[in-house]
Amino acid sequence: MTARAWRSLNLFYVTVAAVFLYVPLFLLIVFSFNDGGTLAFPLSGFTLKWYRELWDTPELLRAAWNSVLLGAISSVVATVIGAMAAVGLMRFRFAGRNLLIMAAMLPLVVPSVVLGVTMLMGFAQINLPLSLWTVGMGHVVINLPVVILIVMARLSGLDANLEEAAMDLGATYLGAQWRVTLPLTLPALFAAFLTSFTTSFDEFALTFFLVGSEPTLPTYLYSQLRFPTRLPIVVAMASVVIVGSFLTVVFTEWLRRRGETQKANRVDSLAGDFAVDERRPGPAMRPNTPALERGSTPRGGK
Amino acid sequence: MGEFAVQLQRVTKVYGESRRPAQAAGIQPAAVNAVDLSVTPGEFFTLLGPSGCGKTTTLRLIAGFEQATAGDILIQGKRMNDVPPHLRPVNTVFQNYALFPHLTVAQNVGFGLKVKHVGAPERERRAAEALEMVRLSELAQRKPSQLSGGQQQRVALARAIVNRPAVLLLDEPLGALDLKLRKAMQLELKHLQAQLGMTFIYVTHDQEEALIMSDRIAVMNQGEVLQIDTPANIYERPATRFVADFIGESNFLQGAVDDIDEGRVVVKLPGALRLSFAPNGHALHKGQDVTLAIRPEKLGLAHRNGSETPNSLTGVVRNIAYLGTDTRYTVELWPDAALVVRMQNVHGANRPAFAVGDPIRIEWAPDDIQLLQQ
Numbered sequence: 001m002t003a004r005a006w007r008s009l010n011l012f013y014v015t016v017a018a019v020f021l022y023v024p025l026f027l028l029i030v031f032s033f034n035d036g037g038t039l040a041f042p043l044s045g046f047t048l049k050w051y052r053e054l055w056d057t058p059e060l061l062r063a064a065w066n067s068v069l070l071g072a073i074s075s076v077v078a079t080v081i082g083a084m085a086a087v088g089l090m091r092f093r094f095a096g097r098n099l100l101i102m103a104a105m106l107p108l109v110v111p112s113v114v115l116g117v118t119m120l121m122g123f124a125q126i127n128l129p130l131s132l133w134t135v136g137m138g139h140v141v142i143n144l145p146v147v148i149l150i151v152m153a154r155l156s157g158l159d160a161n162l163e164e165a166a167m168d169l170g171a172t173y174l175g176a177q178w179r180v181t182l183p184l185t186l187p188a189l190f191a192a193f194l195t196s197f198t199t200s201f202d203e204f205a206l207t208f209f210l211v212g213s214e215p216t217l218p219t220y221l222y223s224q225l226r227f228p229t230r231l232p233i234v235v236a237m238a239s240v241v242i243v244g245s246f247l248t249v250v251f252t253e254w255l256r257r258r259g260e261t262q263k264a265n266r267v268d269s270l271a272g273d274f275a276v277d278e279r280r281p282g283p284a285m286r287p288n289t290p291a292l293e294r295g296s297t298p299r300g301g302k
Numbered sequence: 303m304g305e306f307a308v309q310l311q312r313v314t315k316v317y318g319e320s321r322r323p324a325q326a327a328g329i330q331p332a333a334v335n336a337v338d339l340s341v342t343p344g345e346f347f348t349l350l351g352p353s354g355c356g357k358t359t360t361l362r363l364i365a366g367f368e369q370a371t372a373g374d375i376l377i378q379g380k381r382m383n384d385v386p387p388h389l390r391p392v393n394t395v396f397q398n399y400a401l402f403p404h405l406t407v408a409q410n411v412g413f414g415l416k417v418k419h420v421g422a423p424e425r426e427r428r429a430a431e432a433l434e435m436v437r438l439s440e441l442a443q444r445k446p447s448q449l450s451g452g453q454q455q456r457v458a459l460a461r462a463i464v465n466r467p468a469v470l471l472l473d474e475p476l477g478a479l480d481l482k483l484r485k486a487m488q489l490e491l492k493h494l495q496a497q498l499g500m501t502f503i504y505v506t507h508d509q510e511e512a513l514i515m516s517d518r519i520a521v522m523n524q525g526e527v528l529q530i531d532t533p534a535n536i537y538e539r540p541a542t543r544f545v546a547d548f549i550g551e552s553n554f555l556q557g558a559v560d561d562i563d564e565g566r567v568v569v570k571l572p573g574a575l576r577l578s579f580a581p582n583g584h585a586l587h588k589g590q591d592v593t594l595a596i597r598p599e600k601l602g603l604a605h606r607n608g609s610e611t612p613n614s615l616t617g618v619v620r621n622i623a624y625l626g627t628d629t630r631y632t633v634e635l636w637p638d639a640a641l642v643v644r645m646q647n648v649h650g651a652n653r654p655a656f657a658v659g660d661p662i663r664i665e666w667a668p669d670d671i672q673l674l675q676q
Contacts (some may be wrong), residue, residue: 161400164367167387168394169465175388179417183404200644 025242032232032239050236060237063220067201070132070216074139075196079189081140082147087181089148090155091163108145115142116209123210130212137209139203143196150195154188155181194252217241305479306379307469307501308341308364315359315525333359335525336373341469341503348504349511351522360522361471365505366390378468388417393462394471399454400479401446405455407433408442414465432464435494458492465546469501476511488514509549513537521545537596537597545632546595553601554611554674555594564671567673569594572636575615576605577670586673593674598644600670603631603656604663605610613668617641619660631656633664 035045054060089101107115117140120130128134158181166176204218204228221237224230315334319333320649326364340345362368363375365609368386375382382390385418399526401410409416412429420428433439436456446454462470475487475491476484492515495502506512513533520530521544528543540546543554555578560570566577569592577594586592606616621632624647631643640666656662 029577118486159398159400161396161398162402164365164387165394165396165400165402166413166417168365168367169417169461170388171413171417172386179413180402180404186400237366 005281028235029239029242032236034232038092042140050232054233054236055242057233059215059241060224060233061136063215065218065239066132066214067217070136071197071200072138074136075193076145077136077144078196079139079193081143081150082151082192083185083189085144086148086155087177089150092158104148106209112206113209114202116206119206120209130210132212132214134210134212135207135216138206139196139200142206143199146199147192150192151188154185158184192263219224221251272274304617305325305375306340307343308339308503309344309376309379310337310339310348310360310364311376313337313360313363313375313376314371315363315368316371332356332371332525334363334370337447337525337527339520339527341501343468343501344505346492346502346515346517348506348512348516348519349504349522350509350519350549353507355522356525357507357522358473361394361473361503361505361523364469365392365394382479391468392471393465393471395458395462395465397468397474399446399455399458403446403455403460405445406442407438407444407446407449410457411442411460411464412447415459418465420473428464429460432460433462435470435497436460451478451489455479455487459491461499463494463500467500470495473506474500474506475504477506477604481488485498486512491515508613513549513594514646521542523550540595540672541593543593546672546674551598551642551644552595553598555596555639555641557592557594559588559590559592562586562588571672572639577613577671579613579671579673595674596641596666596670598626598630599641599646601643602665603633603643603645604665605656606661606663614665615631615641616661616663619656619658620660622658623658633646633662635664 030043032050033046033048034043035047035049037091037144042114061245085104089097089104116138119134119141122136123130162184163176166180167173171179202218203216204222207219208222217237221234224234307383313334314336315333316332319545324507337356337360339347349360351357354497358366363370364377365384366382366385368380370383377391389659402413405413408426408429411432412425415425415428430439430442431602436459438453438456438460441449446457449457458475459636472491476487479487483591488511490500504512504515513536516533518530518532518538521536522530525546529536529545531539536545540549540552546554555571557571559567560576561568565580566578567580567586568576570576603619615635617633617635617640619631620634623630623632625644626647628644628646631641631645639645643664649655
């Protein structure tokens with residue numbers, strides 16, 4: 001086959017993949033503006049009323065906000081615990097290490113339904129009332145293995161001598177973690193956080209068992225499916241989520257590229273934000289990237 | 303105690319079961335076994351040995367990355383066994399450099415000063431000074447990934463010496479460089495060490511490197527130090543067969559002590575041959591089995607002409623290898639015993655003095671024979 005033929009074949013594949021992926025999403029957005037009660041062609045007219053109704057449905061907004069909050073907090077917790085576990089598992093050799101790795105990976109293979117029932121029984125045993133907190137604990141559990149895997153993969157790519165070099169140069173163990181391991185692992189931590197957040201945001205099976213009176217977005221949407229008249233609002237909400245996710249991805253990518261341009265210009269990159277800066281006195285940790293990272297950039301320290 | 307930069311006293315390291323010497327010793331062979339050594343301030347001290355001999359473990363014990371199973375480690379007279387790495391007055395140059403990839407060259411060099419809270423002006427001045435010393439000032443703002451191997455090596459060096467450690471530990475720092483660069487860096491390192499007056503403990507498996515650079519060498523094998531001496535003495539007066547074999551090339555002859563008198567020893571070799579020489583301090587008794595070692599370049603060849611001298615053996619040339627600066631002859635003395643003789647090609651290649659099959663005589667100065675401990 002000629003190079004030209006290969007190219008058109010590739011183009012064909014990409015087109016098919018894009019159609020399968022994006023046409024349903026696109027349709028969803030189209031129907032969210034459709035002035036009619038059913039999700040079917042022909043479209044009967046353009047309207048924003050579903051969005052208005054969405055805005056006027058406080059329970060739904062509250063559920064969405066619950067999910068955002070739940071995702072953010074449980075993902076931070078999962079990332080912190082998972083990263084520490086990964087460091088321990090990667091850098092130290094101890095009896096039962098392999099057993100521990102296997103145990104940590106268990107939530108990956110146990111169906112969330114089973115995990116949900118188990119945790120429900122557990123919480124009942126200790127008389128812990130169901131709430132968003134119990135859901136959060138569940139989300140931490142299912143996200144831990146993913147975080148551990150992502151961070152371990154990054155750590156295994158790091159030279160273990162780097163930590164030793166830092167300690168050799170006078171840094172304490174924690175100092176070496178802070179000044180060397182953390183900045184070099186930051187992209188992985190960020191990836192782990194995003195992955196956890198996404199999982200948490202649309203987790204249903206486990207959440208369904210552990211949720212109390214406060215719904216998350218998926219459990220709320222599910223409960224609304226019983227009312228056909230509410231369906232267009234659900235569609236509008238879904239559209240908002242899709243557009244929101246899309247913007248997040250674009251924004252993250254933009255940040256990443258900006259970081260790389262800066263690197264080329266010899267300004268500190270993402271990891272460099274934590275760097276020891278020789279040129280400037282004052283705070284040792286100098287966040288120089290605005291917006292997204294600033295929130296996650298630890299400050300101060302010695 | 304204070305007169306030594308570093309002292310190891312009966313230091314043993316057994317991996318696996320740390321801090322339980324009695325049980326551990328039976329389970330696994332010691333990576334480092336009862337090592338005793340003393341390094342004087344300003345000395346260039348080399349740990350030399352094949353891979354797996356325990357030299358790197360010894361270095362890591364001094365740096366504090368490994369805990370000794372038994373014995374004491376003293377730095378500047380102070381016991382360091384339980385002192386963590388960051389509080390020891392030593393710095394390490396790692397084999398793979400271990401430069402921090404997220405920091406610039408200048409930040410890498412300033413790292414040690416930064417964590418010790420040295421103020422910015424002094425830190426910058428000293429970092430610049432150290433970079434000056436390794437001639438990398440113009441690359442201060444680069445990232446390590448933008449440097450060549452040789453440049454990275456210099457950064458690693460600058461990053462260590464900027465802290466003015468009492469002892470600098472170097473773990474095969476030139477191992478990853480190509481031959482030519484390595485030769486240049488050997489001289490540069492030696493020069494730097496003399497200039498700084500700093501104590502260097504240098505780990506290498508390259509015997510030539512050790513001979514060129516060191517004030518003293520400790521030859522290690524299987525976790526034990528076999529001999530500590532100056533390069534010349536290590537080469538000329540090896541204490542054991544391993545040392546004689548590992549450093550340079552050696553001929554070995556097995557024999558037995560036949561007679562001792564007036565400070566001369568007579569050793570009987572197979573075929574009723576007898577050699578006599580000074581015993582250089584070994585306590586010997588009659589009938590004892592001994593190994594004799596002699597360097598190929600200390601041997602000379604001559605055509606047999608009837609006049610046999612006491613320090614000579616006769617044999618037949620079996621192999622000739624031309625090596626440029628010299629020629630290597632393999633001479634068979636008797637079945638299963640051959641000596642290698644190296645002769646400098648001072649007269650050029652036009653005069654092949656000996657040919658394969660020639661019956662010849664091998665001569666030497668009696669003091670060039672080394673009697674080795676069994």
